[in-house]
Amino acid sequence: MKPVIELKDVWKTYTMGENKIHALRGVSLTIQKGEFVAIQGPSGSGKSTAMNMVGCLDVPSKGEIYLDGVNIAKLSESSLAQIRGRKIGFIFQKFNLISTLSAWENVMLPLTFQGMNESERRKRAKERLEAAGLGDRMNHKPNELSGGQQQRVAIARALVTDPEVILADEPTGNLDSKTGATVMQYLQELHQKGKTIIMVTHDDKLAHYADRIAFLKDGIIIKATKADKTKTQVIA
Amino acid sequence: MNKDLIKYGLNNLWHRKKRSLLTVISIFIGIMAIFALISFGQGLSSYVKSISSEMGTDKIVMQPKGGFGNPTESAFQFNEEDVEFVKKVSGVSEATGMIVTSVQVQQDTAKKSRYVYAQGIPTEQSEQQLINELFATDLGSGRELKKGDTDKVAVGYGYSQPNTVFEKPIGLGDKLYINGKKVEVIGIYEPIGNPIDDMNIYFTSEAMVDFLGAEKEYATIFIRSSASEDPREVAKTVEEKFRKYKDQDEGKETFFVQTFEDLIASFSTILGILNTVLVLISLISVVVAAVNIMNTTYTSVLERTQEIGIMKAIGAQNRHILFVFVFEAGVLGIIGSAVGMFFGYLIAKAGGFFAASAGYSMLQPAFPLWLVLGCLVFGFFMGALSGLAPAYQASKQKPVEALRYE
Numbered sequence: 001m002k003p004v005i006e007l008k009d010v011w012k013t014y015t016m017g018e019n020k021i022h023a024l025r026g027v028s029l030t031i032q033k034g035e036f037v038a039i040q041g042p043s044g045s046g047k048s049t050a051m052n053m054v055g056c057l058d059v060p061s062k063g064e065i066y067l068d069g070v071n072i073a074k075l076s077e078s079s080l081a082q083i084r085g086r087k088i089g090f091i092f093q094k095f096n097l098i099s100t101l102s103a104w105e106n107v108m109l110p111l112t113f114q115g116m117n118e119s120e121r122r123k124r125a126k127e128r129l130e131a132a133g134l135g136d137r138m139n140h141k142p143n144e145l146s147g148g149q150q151q152r153v154a155i156a157r158a159l160v161t162d163p164e165v166i167l168a169d170e171p172t173g174n175l176d177s178k179t180g181a182t183v184m185q186y187l188q189e190l191h192q193k194g195k196t197i198i199m200v201t202h203d204d205k206l207a208h209y210a211d212r213i214a215f216l217k218d219g220i221i222i223k224a225t226k227a228d229k230t231k232t233q234v235i236a
Numbered sequence: 237m238n239k240d241l242i243k244y245g246l247n248n249l250w251h252r253k254k255r256s257l258l259t260v261i262s263i264f265i266g267i268m269a270i271f272a273l274i275s276f277g278q279g280l281s282s283y284v285k286s287i288s289s290e291m292g293t294d295k296i297v298m299q300p301k302g303g304f305g306n307p308t309e310s311a312f313q314f315n316e317e318d319v320e321f322v323k324k325v326s327g328v329s330e331a332t333g334m335i336v337t338s339v340q341v342q343q344d345t346a347k348k349s350r351y352v353y354a355q356g357i358p359t360e361q362s363e364q365q366l367i368n369e370l371f372a373t374d375l376g377s378g379r380e381l382k383k384g385d386t387d388k389v390a391v392g393y394g395y396s397q398p399n400t401v402f403e404k405p406i407g408l409g410d411k412l413y414i415n416g417k418k419v420e421v422i423g424i425y426e427p428i429g430n431p432i433d434d435m436n437i438y439f440t441s442e443a444m445v446d447f448l449g450a451e452k453e454y455a456t457i458f459i460r461s462s463a464s465e466d467p468r469e470v471a472k473t474v475e476e477k478f479r480k481y482k483d484q485d486e487g488k489e490t491f492f493v494q495t496f497e498d499l500i501a502s503f504s505t506i507l508g509i510l511n512t513v514l515v516l517i518s519l520i521s522v523v524v525a526a527v528n529i530m531n532t533t534y535t536s537v538l539e540r541t542q543e544i545g546i547m548k549a550i551g552a553q554n555r556h557i558l559f560v561f562v563f564e565a566g567v568l569g570i571i572g573s574a575v576g577m578f579f580g581y582l583i584a585k586a587g588g589f590f591a592a593s594a595g596y597s598m599l600q601p602a603f604p605l606w607l608v609l610g611c612l613v614f615g616f617f618m619g620a621l622s623g624l625a626p627a628y629q630a631s632k633q634k635p636v637e638a639l640r641y642e
Contacts, residue, residue, distance in 0.1 A: 052636050055549070057636045078553050081548060086551070092546075097546075098244070098543055099251075105243070108240060113552045113556055118239060157550065
């Protein structure tokens with residue numbers, strides 16, 4: 001299998017006054033195409049920073065990150081934006097929908113940034129929302145939707161560009177356990193269809209939906225294990 | 237740019253209605269003032285243009301220096317010999333003077349009296365023609381004054397209107413008392429456009445002297461240059477010859493000669509400067525509006541920092557973010573301008589209406605298309621430029637930091 005993402009000795013250092021804080025201290029991780037990987041760790045462990053690196057939202061202070069063989073640590077802001085738009089789909093804990101736009105418009109937005117023509121992006125967004133079971137809620141604003149529906153809109157938005165990698169940051173953090181389980185099942189289905197999924201979570205039960213778990217503590221990977229699928233039964 | 241981003245921008249303005257409205261209010265005041273002022277300036281300058289084209293370009297005026305105000309109180313006045321001298325200068329085809337004096341006019345000797353200007357109209361055809369062209373007035377009813385009309389007068393438009401000069405309007409054949417002497421109205425002029433001139437009484441030049449006992453002196457000599465001559469050259473020649481005739485030194489003349497075109501041009505220049513100064517004053521409020529738009533956009537950028545992060549995460553490039561905020565600021569500018577023009581139009585119309593009802597019918601605003609389009613374009617660019625700095629700041633935000641912003 002070909003690696004989609006490779007982190008090689010990645011450091012992220014923030015300077016706060018005279019202190020230097022190392023959010024990541026030499027993280028190396030290889031994720032193969034089609035893998036479902038969970039990055040697990042307590043808060044402050046650097047897992048969000050790691051995800052930002054993988055998602056091209058941030059660049060490392062030191063080290064290299066390869067996405068499809070391209071070192072993104074050296075790319076310009078505008079190139080990073082284009083890579084994010086085409087190759088990565090984000091699912092956030094707080095859904096992060098644009099409140100002034102309808103569900104349909106939210107899902108169309110990534111295609112807008114790619115310069116796709118209007119009729120095509122309307123069509124694609126509609127298909128995605130219908131696939132997520134929201135065909136009748138397309139013209140509703142986020143505040144008119146339930147938490148579960150909002151997260152499904154967010155997932156539709158993440159998938160509409162047909163990205164190679166889905167990055168989910170605590171995707172069930174703002175949902176009740178039943179809705180959370182549905183979202184996790186949906187992610188699993190996507191994984192089965194061949195998508196690469198990277199999920200950041202502090203929740204042990206969620207992490208076990210993945211193929212592999214990387215435990216992060218104080219900015220380093222302390223352990224990488226195969227997930228135990230039986231543990232996911234608790235919430236499913 | 238993209239329709240979705242335009243819609244997103246408009247949604248945001250609508251979503252923050254109150255703030256958008258306040259910003260629009262701050263913009264429209266300045267634009268309103270500018271629009272109203274320029275429309276008046278335009279109206280006035282097109283009026284000036286129209287009278288100068290009606291008058292033709294072959295006219296020259298000669299006046300005592302400092303005699304620009306009250307025509308009866310000039311430093312000195314020209315006499316009959318002066319006019320005769322000017323007539324003989326080469327390049328002059330016609331020259332005539334106009335006797336002007338202030339008179340008391342009554343409808344009835346027992347009733348209230350008004351003080352107005354009486355003007356002497358030459359009775360010779362070509363001279364009368366020259367005066368009529370210069371004053372651009374036409375007789376509305378009745379007939380022109382002719383030789384031998386001693387106790388007959390033509391009157392300004394104001395006399396034919398009730399409650400203007402007198403309570404009761406005057407008609408043809410009615411009697412008036414000028415300095416206590418009875419005269420008959422044989423002609424009524426069309427409106428000139430300002431209440432003073434519309435109250436004039438016109439006698440023949442002879443009647444001014446013989447009937448009213450006015451001195452045969454002229455505050456102004458009106459000259460027509462020959463068709464083949466350049467009026468400016470003729471004006472120069474007249475000035476030179478008349479200076480020698482009066483034995484005055486160059487630069488110390490007690491009179492001046494100017495073509496009517498130049499006179500109008502200098503009048504237009506003064507009007508233009510006055511208008512520009514007023515517009516510049518109202519530009520101060522536009523500067524205030526620009527600062528307000530900038531402030532609104534900064535606030536908006538701050539509020540929507542997380543949204544900027546989200547958009548960047550899903551693929552927005554800097555130029556997309558820049559576009560959204562500049563567009564929003566520009567729209568505020570254009571709406572402010574449109575509202576400003578609407579109120580400016582109402583104010584100008586109301587101003588024109590009040591001016592007309594006060595007798596100043598020449599003070600009418602004009603609304604050329606370029607003014608309307610210019611205001612809209614100006615509004616948009618003023619808004620967009622004011623929004624540029626905050627929009628640039630928004631576009632440069634790092635996605636991670638923007639996403640984390642609460």
